[in-house]
Amino acid sequence: MNVLGAQPHDELVVGRPAGRAHEDITCVFVQRIARAGISASNVGHTFVLPPSGRIFTGHSIDRIGAHTGGRNTGSAGICLLGNYETNRPTPQQEAALAWLLQHGVTNGWWRKPPLNGGHRDVKATACPGRYAYERIPAVNALAAGAPAPAPSTPAPRRPVLAYGSRGAAVGELQTFLKALGLYTGAIDRSYGPATQRAVRA
Numbered sequence: 102m103n104v105l106g107a108q109p110h111d112e113l114v115v116g117r118p119a120g121r122a123h124e125d126i127t128c129v130f131v132q133r134i135a136r137a138g139i140s141a142s143n144v145g146h147t148f149v150l151p152p153s154g155r156i157f158t159g160h161s162i163d164r165i166g167a168h169t170g171g172r173n174t175g176s177a178g179i180c181l182l183g184n185y186e187t188n189r190p191t192p193q194q195e196a197a198l199a200w201l202l203q204h205g206v207t208n209g210w211w212r213k214p215p216l217n218g219g220h221r222d223v224k225a226t227a228c229p230g231r232y233a234y235e236r237i238p239a240v241n242a243l244a245a246g247a248p249a250p251a252p253s254t255p256a257p258r259r260p261v262l263a264y265g266s267r268g269a270a271v272g273e274l275q276t277f278l279k280a281l282g283l284y285t286g287a288i289d290r291s292y293g294p295a296t297q298r299a300v301r302a
Contacts, residue, residue: 146180148201154193154252156201162210170224177211185230195236197252199243214244266292274300 146159159180179198181190202214216237220228243249260270271292278284284299 145178147177149180149182150194150197150201151182152191152194154191154197156197156252176217177205179216181229181233183230185233186227187230187232189232190236193252195240195243196249198240200249200251202240202244203249215241216244262292264292264297271296 147162149157149159151157159178162177179201181194181198183190198216202211202216205211206214218237219234220226221234262271262274268290272288272290274292275284275286275288275290275296278296278299279288283302284296286295286299
């Protein structure tokens with residue numbers, strides 16, 4: 102049975118995606134899957150946290166994920182986007198993760214706030230990366246302390262693009278849409294009919 106119902110999770114495992122992840126592409130991908138109602142097995146983690154500290158829902162909290170082989174029933178998986186063998190988690194990620202751990206207890210999603218560990222504790226892998234793994238005790242201390250402030254929504258960083266726009270930002274958009282499999286045209290830095298169709302897809 103796929104539904105966990107009201108049963109709170111006993112374990113919380115932190116991981117990261119394989120290889121480098123581009124925050125915007127990955128977050129939009131997660132959002133598109135959720136909007137499409139695709140089954141939970143397509144988004145293995147329960148929550149996804151990019152370096153900005155935003156929190157995205159992967160699969161629904163009441164479904165069994167596919168984040169930690171052999172440990173998915175009774176556990177929730179939290180993915181930190183990035184390569185934490187070479188980079189350190191951001192303070193925004195750590196604060197958002199502490200808030201999420203407390204929020205999960207408040208909502209009955211899991212029994213207690215601490216992370217139980219990383220993928221490397223249950224599988225032969227470097228995941229979640231040495232720098233993320235070494236921060237687990239610090240995140241657990243934040244989650245065990247005073248209520249963490251809710252993450253804020255970052256201000257938009259990109260210009261508003263529309264039909265007829267030209268330039269580097271349009272090229273970046275086309276590259277982004279191509280990575281999602283929505284755009285098949287040339288990266289010509291011109292927001293024309295093909296780019297518009299991909300944006301509306």
